Every structure is written in structure tokens, then in C-alpha cells.
Amino acid sequence: MAETSDWRLFGQEKYLFSVDLIRREYDREQVVNSPWEDDHCEFCKTEFMKHNFPDVLHEGYTTPNGLHWVCEDCFNDFRTMFRWNVVESSDQRSPRNPHE
Secondary structure, three states, X not given: OOOOOOOOOOOOHHHHOOOEEEEEEOXXXXXXXXXXXXXXXXXXXXXXXXXXXXXXXXXXXXXXXXXXXXXXXXXXXXXXXXXXXXXXXXXXXXXXXXXX
């Protein structure tokens, strides 16, 4: 578990405290109107991308709308502090429309 002085903490509690997270494969193309082809962990900034590049993650934890991603390491470090609830998704591949 991470300490409150951890370098990766910089206000994420404003939008990630006590939220539902879904473990899923990263596929940015499924998010409607997204100009990006990647995302980053909200804590350590590790990159999530569909392409196979070095040091790129291909799955992790995301909010149901697919806007915020958390890598496995940061999920394990901050799960208790942020009181996340892991939920099942009916579609493990497709992030939701960000306008929902």
C-alpha cells in the first residue's frame, strides 16, 4: 500500500475516490470521438496502447466510461486508499462512450 506522500499522488482523489473500476483490455478505438491512440496511468503515467511497443501496457483498470486508466501496479498500491470497487463489465474489450 502506498503512503500519502507517494510521488504518484497529485489530486486524483477528486475524480477517482470510491469509483467503480473494470479490468479490461485497452482499445482506444472503441471510444467515440477520441483523437488519441493512447492513454496513461492516472498515477505513474505508464502508457496504455493497442500497439505492441516496448514498455506499453495492453490492459489495466479503467472507469466504466473508459476515461481514466490505472495500471496493475498502481491499482495494487492505491486500491485500499482510494476504496475502489472492481466490477464486471458486460463487454471486457470496449471502453464506454466518454459522453455517457
